Amino acid sequence: MRVLFLTSLIALASGGAAIAASTDGGPSIDTMKEVVKEISSDAYEGRAPGTAGEEKTLAYLVQRFEALGLKPGNKGSWFQDVPLVEIDAKNVSPLRFTGGKTAVSASYGPEMVIATYRTGQPHIEVKDSPVVFVGYGIHAPEKKWNDYAGVDVKGKTVLILVNDPDYQTPTLRGPFNGRAMTYYGRWTYKFEEAARQGAAAAIIVHDTVPAAYGWNVVQSSWTGAQHVADSANGNADQSAAIGWMQKDKAAALVASAGLNLDALTAAAKKRGFKAVPLKGVKASVSFDNAIRKHSSKNVVALLPGRTRPDEYVLYAAHWDHLGHCEAAPDGDDICNGAIDNATGTAALVALAEANVKAGATDRSQVFLAVTAEESGLLGSAYYGNHPVFPLSRTVGGVNMDALSMAGPAKNVVVIGKGKSQLDAYLDRALAAQKRVASLEPTPEKGFYYRSDHFSFAKHGVPMLYFEGGQNLVKGGPAAGAKAAKDYEEHRYHGPKDEYDPKWDWSGVKVDLKLYYDVGRALANTTDWPNWMPGDEFRAIRDRSRAMK
Known part of the structure; x- marks a missing residue:
């Protein structure tokens, strides 16, 4: 039924799609506008995986790629199946803490969110689970740091702080890169480590500054159906319950045990911190799960190379919201995801179009629209574990996520600047525009670990990811920071991230040309860019290239 529906949508959409003109040899902004306006409309219902919105998105992308003359990239198919499990929590009880001086209760939505990675349990119940404050919940042997040292949390509920212990450091020097977040600061890691430690439940304390977003983002992202990767054991090795709670509720919880959250937080920032059981306090929560297994899809389009078609340059963007x-x-109640990430998906189409017009490069170019980024980079992670094209033959590429409509800037912000030799390609493209590459102004937000380039980096493939700069031509850094804050507070992961006909596309135009220039240069060179010496992904790349 799904295949028939998708086929019919493709048939209805095909025909009449012309390649938009580009006045400077680069990607067409008109094409971008068409794609963003289309897939962020209410008709696509926010493009959630496993919905009619996915069907429409896939059909539309295939229609666009097919009209350009691209080839289906996965052995004659446009798609790579990504097995997912949709879990929708129902009948969620409050998260209750008893046994302290006073009982503390947090309600689902406004005060806490809860979910599970376990795909085989229609009912979750954590009852009278002892609570332990584990600081930042980090076990990093190479840094001689272990927040779980000397404590057994099996079957218990762990309370965890978000980000790294040194996120308030003004410089980039510290045990966890100072102000710059490491993967240890990401919520995904914290739940992974809690599961390895055997915790029954893992609750992260939300704090807007170290989390890098307000509670509204947590609430909109964690309520409703969630998607997780499927596994043979149904993720039975994961904690039964994972979630977040508001900081004031966490403070009340800690106070019920006769302790102070600010004091515990200060202690947790220091090496040698020991986890603190909340004496006598026990946690309880229960919820039902509506579970549906399904396959979402990555879209794989190929422009074969002229002379070295078995070497690949990758363009990636996530289509889901x-x-x-x-x-x-x-x-x-529709999270349209116009900026995040209809813009990146539209850029993928516009780049494919421009490359077709310019002619094939020496190396093959792959245009990959991945699913379930919003659920934890699941589509790109699946591709990394099951690559359609050998990663040892994948030269590198670019990732596009949430292009800025703040207007033209004198700079771009490189996420992970200095990590790989791809920076040199970007620098050359920027020089032609008389612009510069800047470090992240907010490295504590951990953007390097929040988009799909990270999934490829973990397998050694260098991927360039940059954002529109904040040093705007009109208004400078202050105007750029204001625009970024406005988007984060009023539209990001909310229903008002919608297409606006009044957007200023001039900044997107020059940024998109950078992706185009970098991609074509990479696709025509004989070089194999690597990670910089000492980078965490360098050894993985070296091993991969040795097996080519």
Whole structure:
């Protein structure tokens, strides 16, 4: 039924799609506008995996790629199946803490969110689980840091701080790179480590600054259907319950045990911190799960190379968003994801179009639209574990996520600047525009670990990811920071991330040309860019290239 529906949508969409003109040999902004306006419309219902919105998105992308003359990249198919499990929590009880001086209860949505990675349990119940404050929840032997040292949390509920212990450091020097977040600071890691330690439940304390987003983002992202990767054991080795709670509730919880959250947080920032059991306090929560296994899809389009077709340059963007989410005050409950990431998906189409017009490069170019980024980079992670094209023959590439509509800037912000030799390609493209590459102004937000380039980096493939700069031509850094804050607070992961006909596309135009220039240069060179000496991914790349 799914295949028939998809085929019919492709048939209805095909025909009449012309390649838009590009006045400077680069990608067409008109094409970008068409794609963003289309796939971020309410008709696509927020493009959640496993919904009719996915079907429409896939059909539309195939229609665009097919009209350009690209080849289906996966052995004659446009798609790579990504096995997922949709879990929708129902009948969620409050998260209750008893046994302290006073009982503390947090309600689902406004005060806490809860979910599970376990795909084989229609009912989750954590009952009277002893609570342990484990600081930042990090076990990093190479840094001689272990927040779980000397404590057994099997069957217990762990309370965890978000980000790294040194995120408030003004410089990039510290046990966890100072102000710059490491993977140890990401919520994904914290739940992974809690599971390895045997915790029954893992609850992260939300704090807006170290989390890099407000509670509204947590609530909209973690309520409603969630998607997780499927596994043979149904993820039975994961904690039964994972979630977040508001900081004030966490403070009340800690106070019920006669302790102070600020004091515990200060202690947790220091090497040698020991986890603190909340004496007598026990946690309870229960919820039902509506479980549906399904295959979402990555879209794989190929422009074969002229002379070295078995070497690949990768362009990546995630097509998915949140679908229906927490409603805005006006009742709008569709998270359209116009900026995040209809813009990146549209850039993928525009780049494919421009490369077809310019002619094939020496190396093959792969245009990959991945699924389930919003659920934890699941689509790109699946591709990394099951590559359509050998990663040892994948030269590198670019990732595009949430292009900026703030207007033209004198710079771009490189996420992970200095990590790989791809920086040199970008620097040359920037020089032609008389612009510069800048370090991240907010490295504590951990953007390097929040988009799909990370999935490829873990397998050794260098991927360039940059964002529109904040040093705007009109208004400078202050105007850029203001625009970024406005988007984060009022649209990011919410129903108001919608297409706006009044957007200023001039900044996107020059940024998109950078992706185009870097991609074509990479696709025509004989070089194999690597990670810089000493980088965490260098050894993986070296091993991969040795097996080519």
